[in-house]
Amino acid sequence: MPPEEQSLVYADVNRDVVRSLLVTGPRYYVALYTALGVTVLCFFFPWFYQLFYGIGAAGMNHPNVWGTYLSSFIFWIGLSHSGTLLSCVLHLTNSPWRKAMYRSAEAMTLFSLMVAGVMVFVHVGRPWFLHWALPYPNQMEMWPNFRSPLLFDVMAIATYLTGSIMFIYMGSIPDFAAVRDRTTGWRRHFYVLMSMGWRGTDREWHRLGLAYTFLAVLIIPLAVSVHSIVSWDFAMSIVPALHQTIFAPYFVVGAIYSGTAGIVTVMFLLRKYMDFGQYITTVHFDNLGKLLLALSLMWTYINLIEIFTAWYSGSSAELEALTYKLFGYYGALYWEMILFCALAPLLLISTRFRTSFVPMLILSIAINIGMYTERFLIVATSLSRQYLPDAWGFYVPSAVEVSILLGSLAMFTTLFLLFVKLIPSISIYEVKETLATPSNKTGSDAWQPSH
Amino acid sequence: MDFFERIRDGWDKHRKPAHEDDFDYAWTMAIDLDICTGCGACVTACQAENNLPIVGEEEFARGREIKWIRIERYWEGEFPDAKLSFIPMMCQHCDAAPCETVCPVSATYHNQDGLNTQIYNRCIGTRACAVYCPYEVRYFNYTSHHWEEPLDQQLNPDVTVREKGVMEKCTFCIQRIRQAKDRAKDDGRRRIRDGEVQPACVQSCPAQAMTFGDRKDTQSRVAKMINNPRAYRVLDELNTSPSVIYLKKVDADAP
Numbered sequence: 001m002p003p004e005e006q007s008l009v010y011a012d013v014n015r016d017v018v019r020s021l022l023v024t025g026p027r028y029y030v031a032l033y034t035a036l037g038v039t040v041l042c043f044f045f046p047w048f049y050q051l052f053y054g055i056g057a058a059g060m061n062h063p064n065v066w067g068t069y070l071s072s073f074i075f076w077i078g079l080s081h082s083g084t085l086l087s088c089v090l091h092l093t094n095s096p097w098r099k100a101m102y103r104s105a106e107a108m109t110l111f112s113l114m115v116a117g118v119m120v121f122v123h124v125g126r127p128w129f130l131h132w133a134l135p136y137p138n139q140m141e142m143w144p145n146f147r148s149p150l151l152f153d154v155m156a157i158a159t160y161l162t163g164s165i166m167f168i169y170m171g172s173i174p175d176f177a178a179v180r181d182r183t184t185g186w187r188r189h190f191y192v193l194m195s196m197g198w199r200g201t202d203r204e205w206h207r208l209g210l211a212y213t214f215l216a217v218l219i220i221p222l223a224v225s226v227h228s229i230v231s232w233d234f235a236m237s238i239v240p241a242l243h244q245t246i247f248a249p250y251f252v253v254g255a256i257y258s259g260t261a262g263i264v265t266v267m268f269l270l271r272k273y274m275d276f277g278q279y280i281t282t283v284h285f286d287n288l289g290k291l292l293l294a295l296s297l298m299w300t301y302i303n304l305i306e307i308f309t310a311w312y313s314g315s316s317a318e319l320e321a322l323t324y325k326l327f328g329y330y331g332a333l334y335w336e337m338i339l340f341c342a343l344a345p346l347l348l349i350s351t352r353f354r355t356s357f358v359p360m361l362i363l364s365i366a367i368n369i370g371m372y373t374e375r376f377l378i379v380a381t382s383l384s385r386q387y388l389p390d391a392w393g394f395y396v397p398s399a400v401e402v403s404i405l406l407g408s409l410a411m412f413t414t415l416f417l418l419f420v421k422l423i424p425s426i427s428i429y430e431v432k433e434t435l436a437t438p439s440n441k442t443g444s445d446a447w448q449p450s451h
Numbered sequence: 452m453d454f455f456e457r458i459r460d461g462w463d464k465h466r467k468p469a470h471e472d473d474f475d476y477a478w479t480m481a482i483d484l485d486i487c488t489g490c491g492a493c494v495t496a497c498q499a500e501n502n503l504p505i506v507g508e509e510e511f512a513r514g515r516e517i518k519w520i521r522i523e524r525y526w527e528g529e530f531p532d533a534k535l536s537f538i539p540m541m542c543q544h545c546d547a548a549p550c551e552t553v554c555p556v557s558a559t560y561h562n563q564d565g566l567n568t569q570i571y572n573r574c575i576g577t578r579a580c581a582v583y584c585p586y587e588v589r590y591f592n593y594t595s596h597h598w599e600e601p602l603d604q605q606l607n608p609d610v611t612v613r614e615k616g617v618m619e620k621c622t623f624c625i626q627r628i629r630q631a632k633d634r635a636k637d638d639g640r641r642r643i644r645d646g647e648v649q650p651a652c653v654q655s656c657p658a659q660a661m662t663f664g665d666r667k668d669t670q671s672r673v674a675k676m677i678n679n680p681r682a683y684r685v686l687d688e689l690n691t692s693p694s695v696i697y698l699k700k701v702d703a704d705a706p
Contacts, residue, residue: 062515132555145557
């Protein structure tokens with residue numbers, strides 16, 4: 001435990017977290033309104049234009065019928081993969097460093113899943129009929145096609161979203177109660193509603209613990225299956241370079257990798273702008289850095305295997321797709337991805353690097369740029385080089401696509417900014433578990449009715 | 452052992468498309484590449500018959516033209532020693548079609564006659580079928596198209612005009628098959644006679660390189676062409692089991 005955290009007492013935790021909800025400077029509003037404005041301008045306006053004009057507003061064409069909308073979808077699903085999953089794993093392994101960061105990590109999961117869901121609407125040609133992909137009783141007497149990996153995807157993501165919402169909500173109930181007792185006005189009404197009458201009795205704690213652990217155990221295999229299923233959207237085709245058995249683990253590792261990098265970015269920003277320096281410390285960055293290093297090595301290994309199997313297959317279509325990916329039209333992007341996701345993370349081997357905040361921020365952003373490139377290349381390079389050379393092509397995203405990508409980033413930011421002011425972004429009760437029991441010398445403010 | 456055989460037989464039964472056991476037709480097209488001149492009459496005929504939009508210069512340059520049948524050209528060597536080979540490519544109406552399994556809303560499915568059909572008003576435009584198709588013969592409507600006066604007067608009333616966001620592809624001129632079935636029923640016949648129905652491309656082929664018919668009728672011309680030693684199917688190794696048979700061009704210069 002670092003020295004600065006030892007000076008904290010229970011009351012400080014309550015005070016700091018409630019302050020993070022209530023005390024809002026002008027910088028926050030500038031950030032919120034900028035994010036909101038960018039969302040409306042760069043996401044919703046171009047999207048409405050696309051709804052009227054057709055998918056033709058994007059740059060997709062005949063062999064490349066999938067484009068950045070789908071790579072954004074995979075990217076956001078991927079980003080969602082570390083928060084709740086990591087939180088569950090660390091909860092089950094009783095890792096104390098989880099406690100200060102898990103709430104915001106889980107929120108990241110939730111919001112990136114939501115943005116991913118919106119990206120599906122942007123991606124399909126007729127989003128006004130998207131509900132046909134759900135199995136619901138209807139006058140057409142039609143089921144969706146249960147053989148379709150896209151349908152598995154709908155199911156998996158809906159389940160994961162439900163599970164993640166339940167997990168983050170359940171873990172927040174005692175905090176809602178703690179904040180309820182310290183706020184007034186509409187906030188008090190809001191937290192009364194959200195805390196569902198939590199009083200902190202032994203029985204309530206007991207049931208919370210049971211349910212929480214149960215959900216944690218449930219969500220780990222769920223998270224692994226969700227991104228496996230996303231990978232099957234590709235791997236179940238017979239397109240060269242997509243039809244690979246390695247794809248499920250490849251996507252899962254890639255997802256956790258980009259998600260963990262995302263957590264580092266979010267932790268840095270929370271620490272800097274919400275004054276959580278005492279809670280989010282070098283311990284967190286050190287541990288997340290180690291995790292990132294391990295994941296980057298796994299990711300690199302799977303990439304090597306992917307190249308090896310394509311080469312070893314001896315199939316001309318596979319070889320062409322491989323050569324095109326490495327040295328073709330998008331070759332520069334491939335090597336950028338290797339630089340950002342395979343080589344740069346090797347710096348994490350040094351403890352000094354892992355415990356310095358700004359380099360970690362830069363690296364985490366670089367990793368996510370690289371991971372977005374990876375998803376783009378999966379879609380763009382393999383569709384450009386399929387079996388019949390007559391149908392070869394290439395694809396460049398249009399201005400509408402770039403704008404919507406930017407807008408989806410702003411949408412995520414907006415949601416997250418709303419979250420930090422509505423939901424305690426650091427778990428009050430779990431952080432207290434890591435502190436020493438307070439003595440009675442810590443001032444008049446020390447005693448507060450606990451949740 | 453008996454148990455496993457029973458499972459295998461039961462599995463096979465459900466894996467087979469319905470037309471193989473329960474229906475009368477298995478529509479097949481045979482294209483003799485030795486006769487084909489690559490003139491493109493089939494492409495034009497298809498355009499006229501099936502209300503294919505003329506996407507315009509700008510969209511064409513973006514690679515969004517819609518051609519249910521296209522002549523693929525492959526050049527070998529450099530000018531003046533260049534050699535051109537070509538092959539008409541359209542939906543192969545695979546019996547094990549990858550596009551059918553991936554559509555989340557079953558907008559594309561195998562019908563009773565062995566046709567791979569596309570239901571435009573069920574399609575939600577995920578475009579996954581186009582990705583899964585190894586022949587790249589599915590075309591997406593990136594925008595809604597319109598026909599200026601008086602071109603709208605020449606639209607085929609038997610064929611839907613597709614709107615933006617919908618996938619489309621060759622149907623083997625299913626509207627003509629339906630009409631032929633109706634005629635056969637009116638005449639009190641159970642089956643369509645061989646040669647009675649022709650898709651627009653087959654009808655318009657000046658060299659008569661294309662033959663259309665039912666391969667379940669062992670006396671039909673296509674059924675006989677299947678047994679031609681030159682017969683092959685494109686990308687047969689992918690096990691999509693296509694319904695279009697090509698007869699290989701006999702190349703005197705081939706090594």
